[in-house]
Amino acid sequence: MPIESAYLALGSNLGDRRRHLDAAVGAVAALPGVSGLRLSRVRETAPVGPQDQGAFLNAVAEIRTTLGPADLLAALLAVEARLGRPARDQRRHWGPREIDLDLLMLGGQRVNADGLTLPHPRLHERRFVLEPLHDLTPDAVVSGTGRTVAELLARLRR
DSSP: OOOEEEEEEEEEOSSSHHHHHHHHHHHHHTSTTEEEEEEOOOEEEOOSSOOSSOOEEEEEEEEEEOOOHHHHHHHHHHHHHHTTOOOGGGSOTTOOOSOEEEEEEETTOOEEETTEEESOTTGGGOHHHHHHHHHHOTTOEETTTTEEHHHHHHHHHO
């Protein structure tokens, strides 16, 4: 597979949030088939969904990768598990978490498969994702929207 840019959302709202983010960044950077990691500014944000949990630290990472969508997602889920995130069937939806890694975009690929949709289906609705993504690539067009990251963010700010 050719080398593609991929963008990953990172979030944590349990324990030492910054340590969890740093550990995830290190683990992702060390994955086979991954190089050139860049990280946005880290932001503190309110949780989406249930409000009976602490604030999140959120960031976006840009990586260069030769991994395809399914392999990259599997690698990210393995990193989450290694860093203490329980399996999907053992946690509350939108509940607190040590680490959350979401694959936002991989090149200009569009994927709609069981367990993986690219670009991330709610990317355009989430300021906590668009703001750090804007740090890294404001002019990137989000596949399927016909709009750049900057345009999507401006629409949310209205």
